[in-house]
Amino acid sequence: MRLPAWGMRVGLAVLGLWLTACGDSEPPPDGKDCVPGRSVACVGPGGCVGGQVCREDGKGYEPCICGTPPVDDGGTNPGGPDGGGSDGGQTLPDGGSADGGLPGPDGGSTTDGGMTPDAGETQDGGSGLDGGSGLDGGTSSDGGSLSVGPGGFQLDGGSLSGGSNVQLNPDGSLGLGTANAELPFAWLANNDQSTVSKFDTRTGREVARYHAVIPVDGLPASDGGVGNPNGLRGNEGNNPSRTAVDLFGNVWIANRAISVQGSVTKIASVLTDCRERNGLPGIQTSQDLNGDGAISTNPADGEMIFPTDWSDPTQYDECILFSTPLGVAAEDTVKARALAISRGAEGTAGDVWVGLHNTNSIFKLNAQSGQQEQLNGSASLTLPFGPYGAAADRQQRLWVMASTLSPARLALVDTATGTLVRADIVPPSPSGSYGIAVDAKDRVWLAGWSAGAKAFRYTHPDGVGSTLGTWTVFDFTTAVSQLNTRMRRARGIATDDQGFVWLTSDLNDTNASASQLLAFNGDTGALKRFNVPNIGMVDFIDATDSRTREAVGVALDTNNHAWVNNRSGNAMRVHRDTGEVLRTAQQMAGLYTYSDFTGYQLRRFTAARGSYFHQLSGCGPGTQWRQLVWDAVVPASTGLQAYVTSANQVGDLGNPALRKGPFTSQPANLSAAGVPAGQYLHVEFVLSSSSQQATPALKSFDVSYLCP
Structure with a gap:
């Protein structure tokens, strides 16, 4: 049985109004369970859905208040959002009001580069999900259910709800995207x-x-x-x-x-x-x-x-x-x-791959304990060269680069079997290389180093077959910076989810130590020029100054800006459009990193993964959380998992020892999984995809409970 219309509308307003009007991203102060004055959704007497405010001392919340039914004026208030009129408004504890309806998604949260749902298996829990937005609740005094549906997912709800690497789709469902990455x-x-x-x-x-x-x-x-x-x-x-x-x-x-x-x-x-x-x-x-x-x-x-x-x-x-x-x-x-991380088993942090230069060997480490795992029956995998860099692509192929500066050389390792496929993949023209990266199309990129201002792209046939692929060389010798300098020696390389490749150089055309950064289209090689303030369009950025020299590696941050570490003793962020440079504080010389040092490559290409969390409040410290169901579309090559944490104190919801899951099928019996009784429940969904085109789509979820 559902709430009457007025009660449902109060519930629907909880997420939309309580989080946007009252919530923020501020964590609870030390020694407090919640932020004084902050409101959260809750279940009140009779299973109603309402709100409660954190007490002034921060030691818990005031009683749950659900509001009162609006007056039916006989025609001027015909049912709120469905009828197009006003519903009278419900007074909330913080003095605001819930006007009943929660507007649907405005479409503005969809980001470029996000994937769209594909046809696939529908996971419909069928347990009281009415497709409405926001929060809904049962009416029994013994318990009920809490539902979050399309339009009710809040990616910026502070400590109450949020998303990482996910986005709202036009229909209000939740899918993988590139927004709000948490790292x-x-x-x-x-x-x-x-x-x-x-x-x-x-x-x-x-x-x-x-x-x-x-x-x-x-x-x-x-x-x-x-x-x-x-x-x-x-x-x-x-x-x-x-x-x-x-x-x-x-x-x-x-x-x-x-x-x-x-x-x-x-x-x-x-x-x-x-x-x-x-x-x-x-x-x-x-x-x-x-x-x-x-x-x-x-x-x-x-x-x-x-x-x-x-x-x-x-x-x-x-x-x-x-x-x-x-x-x-x-x-x-x-x-x-060499160091790289592949997707690994579901629910893990990935598999860690390490290359030892002096023993020509590759090791696989357990991400939980750091201990060596067997590779095709052996402790390690032997290569014909000393590994220097590594990267894993979306097909979970590990690409290992030789330590020899000339010629550059690649090895292909099948991470599923721990076997070496081949180790003689060499560019068509002589060159050494320091940096290595993969892109969204599973192509491997090497920085030219001894070949000058060049980048090398290797495209291997799909799968882990031994048939050689093709090489493409991109030459940027003629590119000119805002300082009228040119690049002489490519060193670090990275790719972004917009199809561009980023290349550093540590020497300019006069053979002087430099910190230079260039970007280009990974398909065509066309330069991505920078519109520098007060200067105009330039081919690349030369950030060299008295303390910024010898650019090493490059990686992208969550806003798609480039980060470069300079051996001279600082790092810098370069704006992807204007080329404006933000330098870190100077420190002793010796910064030296070529790998995926922001985790961007892993999350965007190797193992596309995002998450959404939502904090629910039950009907008291003894609330028994019984069952979790969800409605989702999960195409082939994608996945969806759920985790829950229950506690009587908000601060304990972050305790990993209390986290239960992953739940991959439904209904998820929380009682049988050992989820303890508690006033608060932290629900987390992890979305993943190994496809360039498809993403799972979470439409709604429902948690049933019993009151003490």
């Missing part, structure tokens, strides 16, 4: 300092810095915790040079460790994934305490964690999760070099 960070290796910097790509500020290793691995410990001694030390020359962001947002660091043991390290991106080790309240981790946009490396300033005993893991930053030693500790040889 606005660039992770850059400080090779010379053996540290890794975390930059906020929205502001250009350095927000954290970490040592490149920690002296524990990721295996279970005898005391019930995680981590066993691994012999590594954070104050040794670990020389990180590659970073890669996994599907959960955590970063992996490849340490080439020229004179010590090679290794790979995992660092958590968010506090909820960090690991308590020292027994002190909270998480002890690096942060910009004085707000100057740069992390001080003076231990006395407290912005970066420095152990006094480098063998004691409890003295390290608690967001450094573990380090896995790889290979042998030979002197004067480069160890872990």
Whole structure:
């Protein structure tokens, strides 16, 4: 049984009005369960749907208020939105009013480059989903259901709802897109300092810095915790040079460790994934305490964690999760070099692939523990060359680039079987290469390096067959920057979801150290020119100055702007249209990263994935969450999974130990899955696709509950 019309309209207004009028993205202050004055949707007496306001002390919410029925005036108010008239309005606790109807999607949230739903299996839960927008509810005093449907998905509802890499489709459903990606960070290796910097790509500020290793691995410990001694030390020359962001947002660091043991390290991106080790309240981790946009490396300033005993893991930053030693500790040889992440099994952060230069080998690591996994019955895969860079495409083919600067050479690895397909894929003209990337069409890109201002594109036949594909060479020798300079040596390379390729150069045409960036169409090679303020259209950007030189790698951020790390001691964001440059604060020289250091390539091409979350409030601390159903279209080569977390305190909804799922079929029996009773329920849907054309489409979902 559904709410009467007036009650339904109050419910429908909850998401549209409570989140837009009352909500924001501010997290609860420390020591509080909610933000004082913030309103959330709730289930009140009799199963009605309404709103409740966080108390002034931030210690929970006021009682749920559902409003009162409007007066039927006999004709001037014929049923609200369906009849085209007013419904009288419901007074809400914050003084606002719910006018009943929630407008449908305006179409403005669809972003360029998003995919559209394709024909496929319809997952219809058939449990009280009426297709309406917003929140609906049952009427039984013993419980009911809460539904979110087309028009009710809010991508900017602060802590109450939100989306990452998803977009609203014209019909109000939710699909994969390129908006609202949740990873606005660039992770850059400080090779010379053996540290890794975390930059906020929205502001250009350095927000954290970490040592490149920690002296524990990721295996279970005898005391019930995680981590066993691994012999590594954070104050040794670990020389990180590659970073890669996994599907959960955590970063992996490849340490080439020229004179010590090679290794790979995992660092958590968010506090909820960090690991308590020292027994002190909270998480002890690096942060910009004085707000100057740069992390001080003076231990006395407290912005970066420095152990006094480098063998004691409890003295390290608690967001450094573990380090896995790889290979042998030979002197004067480069160890872990190539680094890439493929999609992996559903529900995982992906598979981590590492290339060891000095042993000509490829390793596959478990994304949870960091431990080696078998490759076709062996501990590693042997190549005829030392791997230098790697990238995984949408077909889950791993492309590995040789360390030899000339000639460039590619190997193809089948990640499904862990076998080497071939290792003799060579460009038609002699060239070395540093940077490697893949694009949306599964083409491989190499930066020219010794060939000058050139980029090489390799197109392999679909699948993992051994038949050779075709090479195409793009030459930008004649391109001219706003400083009237030319490019001499291509170094880093990346691709975006608009079809453009981005190329850095570390030398200009006078053979002087430079920081240059060029973009071009990946199909035609036509330059993407920049409209520089007060200058006009130019072929490429030369950002060289007294502190900005020797451009290394390039990656795209969530707004499709390019990020370049400069060996001279800073990084820079280059606006994709105007070429305007935002430089980070200067630090010691030695930034050195070529890989997917923002996670853009993984999320856009290798493993297109997005998520949507929604926080629901039940009828008290003892609310029993019973069943989750959803209505979705899931075409072939796409997927949809659900996760839930229940808790009596809002702050506990971020505890990964309480998260249940993935649920891939429905109805999902939450009681049988061990979801505990709790006032709040955090529902999360993960959408994925391995197709360039198709995306799943989530139309609505419904959660049933019992009141205490």
